[in-house]
Amino acid sequence: MAQGMADRALQLLELTSLKDLAEVNSKEYVRWQSIKRKKARFAVDELEQLVALYPQYRWWLITGEPLPEAGQTVPET
Template sequence: MGSDVHTEKYEEQQDQITIRDRIVALWDAKGLTAKELEKASGLDRDKWYALRNGRRRANEEDIMALVKVFPEHALWLVSGETAPEAGQTSPEA
């Protein structure tokens, strides 16, 4: 029973983490500057800054750009889940 409570709390925390949060975490984990992210993704750095600073929400264009640059993090980016056996990891892995 104690483990069920722990699992529920973990799932609640994961539900509160947004795709925007994961984009920022991925950006930080890779240690990229906004200019480097712009070059790698093809999206203007001002868009990335606005997303980081909460001035806009993540959209399909952001997600697709990052999935092309970091395909190994695609599942984690959109769901927060990993599947190491399929090559899908979090940036912390």
């Protein structure tokens, strides 16, 4: 089954501490918790934040493919 961008973003989020994304107990932190628990959907702002935190996964996040010649890898699961 093909994995969509939201699925890849959730996979990346599983490897991420919410503290790296927002201040604990802030509105943004609660939003990230909801996304991680699949009670909310990713928006462009959240995707941009993940790409800023993990620039080496940018291409994979968008396309689902690695681009090693450009330094774009796939997160280890």
